[in-house]
Amino acid sequence: MKRFFLPSFKELKNNYPLDDYQKKFINYSKTFCRDIFNKSSKKLVVITGPCSIHDEGETLLYADKLKTLQKDLKNIFLVMRVFFEKPRSKNSWKGFLYDPKLDKSNNIQGGITKVRKLLLKITTKKVPIATELLDPNLSSYFDDLISWGFIGARTSASTLHRHLASSLRIPVGFKNALDGDVEIAINGAIIAKNTQNYVSFDENGKICQIESFGNNFSHIVLRGSKTQINYDKKSLDQVLKQMKSREQEFSIVIDCSHGNSPNSHVDQIKAFRYSIKTYLEKRYPIIALMLESNLKDGKQKLTPLNLRFGQSITDPCINFEKTKELILEADKMLKKPLPLLSES
Numbered sequence: 256m257k258r259f260f261l262p263s264f265k266e267l268k269n270n271y272p273l274d275d276y277q278k279k280f281i282n283y284s285k286t287f288c289r290d291i292f293n294k295s296s297k298k299l300v301v302i303t304g305p306c307s308i309h310d311e312g313e314t315l316l317y318a319d320k321l322k323t324l325q326k327d328l329k330n331i332f333l334v335m336r337v338f339f340e341k342p343r344s345k346n347s348w349k350g351f352l353y354d355p356k357l358d359k360s361n362n363i364q365g366g367i368t369k370v371r372k373l374l375l376k377i378t379t380k381k382v383p384i385a386t387e388l389l390d391p392n393l394s395s396y397f398d399d400l401i402s403w404g405f406i407g408a409r410t411s412a413s414t415l416h417r418h419l420a421s422s423l424r425i426p427v428g429f430k431n432a433l434d435g436d437v438e439i440a441i442n443g444a445i446i447a448k449n450t451q452n453y454v455s456f457d458e459n460g461k462i463c464q465i466e467s468f469g470n471n472f473s474h475i476v477l478r479g480s481k482t483q484i485n486y487d488k489k490s491l492d493q494v495l496k497q498m499k500s501r502e503q504e505f506s507i508v509i510d511c512s513h514g515n516s517p518n519s520h521v522d523q524i525k526a527f528r529y530s531i532k533t534y535l536e537k538r539y540p541i542i543a544l545m546l547e548s549n550l551k552d553g554k555q556k557l558t559p560l561n562l563r564f565g566q567s568i569t570d571p572c573i574n575f576e577k578t579k580e581l582i583l584e585a586d587k588m589l590k591k592p593l594p595l596l597s598e599s
Contacts, residue, residue, distance in 0.1 A: 437485070535590075
């Protein structure tokens, strides 16, 4: 067994700090995302971006395009998927943070630094960031830069992830399990919204007991299963019934990819359009939709010396032009234009 020592959370943040400009935007972005839950804003959130990032240049180009698109929207607030950790069912590439050179060198210290610097650049562009919180030991390197978090289908039942979510002051969504079990997501959201005591690390890397305040912005994410979708009305009615039996009223995010596609980037279009119509009916507490989107359609094999720029190396994505078309179409379908939230 080999050990490679990593910087403390405090050290990395001091080396790559937020400036005043970035802090102002992050505060605005996090406030806006929380306002969705407080109903201070009636905008629909669309969380869109690559299944996983693997190239800084294409990630920043996507962020530029998303920023430009936001200027044309009146009723939708865009948040960019920037997933730098990937849960793996098989022994494959685990994400930009773990292997930023894509060559199995597994330079995690270098990956942590690259991720923080990249998130700072995206923040400078005034693009809000969402990511999956995969390893609780790593989240504190980036928590000051993230406006929306997710607990994945493979970890929604994890006590450690539920405790982590309970300590955060941003929306954190729990995905239903791979087999479609939504109770796991509901239970995760319940645990996260309550005060928890658990063992973790402080900013200097010292092990300590943490007492969380509970997360009032925990919610559930419907991402379908290996065998069926769950964004349809029958599934949503069942979710409402399950929450009511627990005396809960969690907000819902519809993940238009994964089992709701099912794993077909083209079928995301169908899921998105259906979910927009469902959202307009106001029968369900839907607050956001999520897309896996990249500069180009589809996906490619991880061949480091021969990668096509702008195409996913994990799940297939819809291209940006189709993403833009869908979002502009949805923005027009929403009710009368809503006032913009001031960034001041």
